[in-house]
Amino acid sequence: MRLGWTLSGAGHLGLMLVVLFGGLFAGEQIPESVVLSEVSILSEEEFAALARPATAPETQSDAPQVALPEPVQDAPEAPAEDSAPEVSAPEPVEAPETPDSPEFEVEPPVPQAVVVEDAPAEPAPPSEIDGTTATPDQVAAPAPRVAPVPQVAPPPEAEAGPELIEDSTPDPEAPPAEPQEDTPAQAPEAASDRIVTEAEEEKTYAPASSKRPRSRPARPVRTAEPPRTTPATDDAVAAALAEAAAPDPEPAVAPGPRLSGGQREDFKASVQNCWITDPGAPWMQVVVVVGFELDRSRKVVGNKVRQVSIEGGDAAAQRTAFEKAKRAVLRCQNQNGGFRLPAESFGRWQQVEIKFGRGGVALQ
Amino acid sequence: MIKFCLSLILALGLAAPLTAQERSGPLRIEITEGVIEPVPIAVAPFLAENAAASDFARRITDVVAADLIGTGLFRNIPESAYISRVSGFDAPVAYADWRAINAEALVVGAVTLSSDNRLLVKFRLFDVFSGAPLGEGLQFAGSTGSWRRVAHKVADQVYARITGESAYFDSRVVYVETTGPKNARQRRLSIMDYDGANVQYLSDASSIVLAPRFSPTGDRVLFTSYESGFPQIYEIAVGATQKRALGLDTDSMTFAPRYAPDGRRVVYSEAKGGNTDLYLLDLQSGKRNRLTSAPSIETAPDFSPDGSQIVFESDRSGGQQLYIMPASGGEPKRISFGQGRYGTPVWSPRGDYIAFTKQNAGRFHIGVMRTDGSAERLLTASFLDEGPTWAPNGRVLMFTRETAGSDGEPALFSVDISGRNLKRVATGTAASDPAWSPLLP
Amino acid sequence: MKIIHAGLLIAALGLGACTNADRFGPGAGGAGAGAGGAGAPGSVNDPTSAAYFNATVGDRVLFAVDQSTLSAEAQQVLAGQASWLMTNGAYTALIEGHADEQGTQAYNLALGARRASAVQNFLISQGVAPNRLRTISYGKERPLEICSTEACYSQNRRAVTVLTAGAGL
Incomplete structure (x- = not known):
């Protein structure tokens, strides 16, 4: 070090x-x-x-x-909402007291120079969506159930460019400023020893509030x-x-001393702290292995995190699981100013593969 | 040139002498536990594209943020922590600035109020750490009266894109508003947005109403009313004031109705001669089928999302337990075996879980189990928790929690299926019997 | 159990009667509304009045937790009801089944129906014409007592025979 x-x-x-x-x-x-x-x-x-x-x-x-607006994706453009067939103008005759008239058009406007690979069936052209309940008596006609909105292609890969x-x-105030209101509310409820989740919560609460490393005395991020x-x-x-x-990796690198158990654990802990999990989510059933290369500054080369293998869950869950893992890696390196790894062992950690998740049934 | 110099120096300084040697394999680690905490995001105040829209812009921003934060899965970074502002809807995003405040995602939106009083709301979502947009920008249009729905739709998109799951903000809940003391309670059929806003009444408080249920398309509601002096099932169109009786037997009690996923059939309970069994009614033809004929109580039926099965409760074993049978009737299979009594089973819209009420050792719980009865988990515990209903995405349960004592009253609560984020739903009055609508179109 | 017993006894003695007896059920309209002077027709002292039925014969029976079987005490009360009903043929009765709050809504409706039915069957077995008896269940929606202890629960697990003037249903 x-x-x-x-x-x-x-x-x-x-x-x-x-x-x-x-x-x-x-x-x-x-x-x-x-x-x-x-x-x-x-x-x-x-x-x-x-x-x-x-x-x-x-x-x-x-x-x-x-x-220098590097090739920013969103080339400004005029919202093309006009092109959208504005079909459902009729104000839904809602019940007397209904304040909202739930008729919408979802327009896929906001054109954006996003490179959407495999754009799924194009953003459902303003498939005019009419109100949920048009006229009071119109019970029968099942309101056309339009998918809430065109679901868009998966987020682009981690080619976060140069x-x-x-x-x-890390933001000096964000963590404290938002007291995460729900937590306190849950705690009291969770006070029964009979409940599995509550036991579980006991465990999870503590970390929940303290995880974010209050990295470095909040020094003014940007002052005057x-x-x-x-x-x-x-x-x-x-x-x-x-x-x-760059040249380093190519020529073989002396592996340097093996990482000690403590060093491995330290590295692991640092990543673990950035992996935000969600026990209720389907993606938690996925096990994903991601790989990346580190430079000597202990940062991910090119911000590129690749998927090495993945199993469990459906396609959507897998996509999310990978994104979460990737985000954990990228966020962590930033939080810590580079991963915590011993310089002399560069060769041992230049390439990293991390397996996230334990699979099986979510929520258990 | 300069770079070359730098490289040289660095190469000399940093890249210490290397012996030619083969590289060791990658460092491999395995992480099974992460942290459970809300994902920090930044919902930047929506821009008002014209002056008239500024109030809506603010309110819509608030609702979008409230929706997301309310899940317990997100934390909204306060504007005061922002390093850079969002100057324009199409302005390039300073990812570094958002990364610096740890925002994983950034929501940028803009609101226009047209001269004919229509709202145009557009938004974009950015994956800050990947430095790229997350999905396409979208625009919603609606009347000013529907501004909340527009906001919910935006939040639904954001939620879905970040979590990979479908969302549930643009949905409604039908429930029973209750007033008055425990022994003279007045009950009124009501509908509200999932977050408690926009309450609308479907009945007056003159008779007992119970257990309303949405049709699969969210446009009709089934419920039980004592209006005739006798509990019977009625159907009412949302937004209508006229209900209709299903025309079942008028000399026996019918209750606990639920639509089949096709919306054309209704499964319900009927008590004849003190014996409660399950029946299936075809709404069009009025034809009825008896599904169970046991001397025990069979009630609280609910269809599987594919319509092929029905889960219900029965005390045929001597106590209330959960059973599953084919939707056409047939031999039921018991799925609950734990201690205590199990009732009010509801099938998750995802199909993976069944939520239920469990009564054990003097306490009530809302719990979930897999459809084969395995992996039972209790999510709540209180004096009286009852009657869970699933959010359209199968992620959250809403239920009735009643407090004990002579001044006890019911309220609606929701809880994430992980057992976290338990909270009261903001109804203005005491409330019970919630049933969630599907995601609105 | 002791409390339950006490409750049953009270019911059997007719003391448990009925400040609230006719609060529920539209069918209760004709019952015991009068609070006239002693001995006056319709008063508690008029043995042919609903008020007398409620107060003296006893209009309700209580049940054990999650049960619809009739205890000996309950049967005694019901036997009294049956003979009164047979004597006073101008009345019909709506039997309300109730449950305490310790149960889920639909189940309690079904349980209340069972209780009402148990009473109905008993009355029929004692000779009351079936067409004079109807049943209804209120589940846990209409508790009589509002505390959340067994003392109240035991009073709420009940079947109440509500008289209606006028023959046949």
């Missing part, structure tokens, strides 16, 4: 020098030069901000992707003058790191 930090620290210092000077010298040639100019006025804070990650390996960037992996600096000025640097740093790291 310490070795890693030292190296990383050294690397970062070097980096900064290079950024500073190299930037000045090489500026003209580089497209990013615009950004680099900002770097030349690194403030104390910013410097600190840059340096800090040295402890937690590298690239802390705030990558405000907003700035976007930066920024250190998450946030490190907004540095992203370019970080970009460069990250890119460089990626490049630097």
Whole structure:
């Protein structure tokens, strides 16, 4: 670990020098030069901000992707709702007191440059949905049951592009601010020893409230003058790191010392804490194995998490199970500024496969 | 150029000397326990695309958020924690900012109020950690009076896309509103949105009404009323005021009706000469079939979602237990074997579970078991919990919880089938006998 | 069990009668409404009145938990009812079956029907014409006593014979 930090620290210092000077010298040639100019006025804070990650390996960037709208999916476009046959205008003659007139058109508008693979039977063209209950007496006509809405294709795979992996600096207030109202309500109810679920709940409650690692003293995520000025640097740093790291994997890596039991457990625990499960959901019956590659900074290379194998559940459940697992991995690396793994054993954890779930009957 | 330099330095600094050696296999770990906590999401305040829509935008945002949070599966990150605002419906999403506050999903919406007073509500959902939209954007249109339904529809979409399960927010619940003391209770047939809003009455409080049930399409309701002085089954169209008696025997009690999944037949109980059995009525032809003929009590029937079987309770073994038989009648098979008494079985719309009321050792429970009777789990415990009904997606149960004592009164509660998220449904008055509608069209 | 016994006794003595006897059931309209002076027709002291039936003969019997069998005490009360009914042929009766709140709704309706039917059958066996007797069940919807202890439950597990003036049903 310490070795890693030292190296990383050294690397970062070097980096900064290079950024500073190299930037000045090489500026003209580089497209990013615009950004680099900002770097030349690194403030104390910013410097600190840059340096800090040295402890937690590298690239802390705030990558405000907003700035350069990378190929954002949602190419703005005019909502095409007009094209939608607006069939069901008739105000449903609801009961006297009914305030709502449940007639809807679901329009598949909001066109969006989403690359929907295997788009299922296109978003049910405004299959005009008429009111649930049109006229009071119209009992017989079973209201056309339109699927609530066109269900859209599964979320795209984890090709989260080359976007930066920024250190998450978990939100300082979100966790406390939302007291998760239900929990207290359940607790009292769960007070019977006769109930299976209640026993179960005993167990689950505790973690429920404390799980989210209150990572790092809530330091202001972004204050008045946030490190907004540095992203370019970080970009460069990250890119460089990626490049630097990339060659490594190819040539065989010395595996380094085996992970100790404790180290394995620590890693496991860190992922476990990010895997949000839902005992009531069908996807809990799925067992999915995901694989990914880590770089030396202990982050997922390219944010790519692949499905190695999957079993149990139906297609929808499998899709969700994989998404949940993927999210656990990606979220975790962010929360912890990279997984907790010993640098010297890089070769042992460069490739990771994690099996999520235990299968069997959900809820048991 | 600069990158090259950086790489070089890093390569030197970080990538310590490597000996050529074969790589070890992947690090493999197995995780069977995760955390059970609400998934943090950000329901960004819906944008009002014109001034007239701003009030609706706010209210719709609130309902969408309330729907999602109400499941116990999500936590809405407060706006005050946002790093970036949603500046426009089509503005690019700063994923990093949402990731930084740990939002797994981001909901962006916009509301327009057209000159003819119609609401247009569109939304997009983003998977923050994957940095990509989750499904397509969608738009709903409706009258201003239906703004809640529009909001529920948006929430249904969000829920379905994130969880991979269908949702249940745009649904209604028929129930009995109760007032007055225990020994002179007035009961009134009522319908509300699943969250307690938009209450509407189907009857006055002049006679006892019991156990209303929605038709599979949600447009009709069966219930038992003492209006004639005698308990009989009636059917009423939602939104109508005129009910009709099913025209069964007028000299024997009929009760506990339920529609078959085809909506054309009704299974119910009839007590003749003190003996209660199950019957099947064809609504069109009026033809009746007796399904059971035992000296024991057979009641509280419910169809399997595919219509092929009926689950019911019977005390033929000496105490109330659950049985399943073919929908055409035939030899029942007992499925409950635990301690205590089992009643009011209801088949999950998913088909996988049967929910029931269990009475044991002086307490009442709502529980679920697999359709073969295995994997019984009790979800609640109280002085009196009774009569579960499934949310359209088979994920949540609503039921009646009555408090003890002379001032005891019933209320509606809901609980996730995991046994979590138990809470009272916000009815304005005391209430009982809930039955959930299917997801509305 | 003791409490139940006490209840049965009270019923047998006719003391359990009936402040609330005619609260329920539309059929109860003609019953014992009068509260006239002693000995007046229709009063408790008029042996042909519904009020007398309710107060002296005893209009109800109680049941054990989840049971519809008639105890000896209950049978005694019902025998009294039967002979009164046979003497006062102008009345018909609606027998209400009730259950305590410790049960599920539909089951309790069925249980109440059983109880009412048990009473009906007994009365018929004693010679009351079947066409003078109807039954109805209120399940747990109309408790008499509202506490949530056995003291109240035992009073609520009942079958009440509600008289209606006028022959035949």
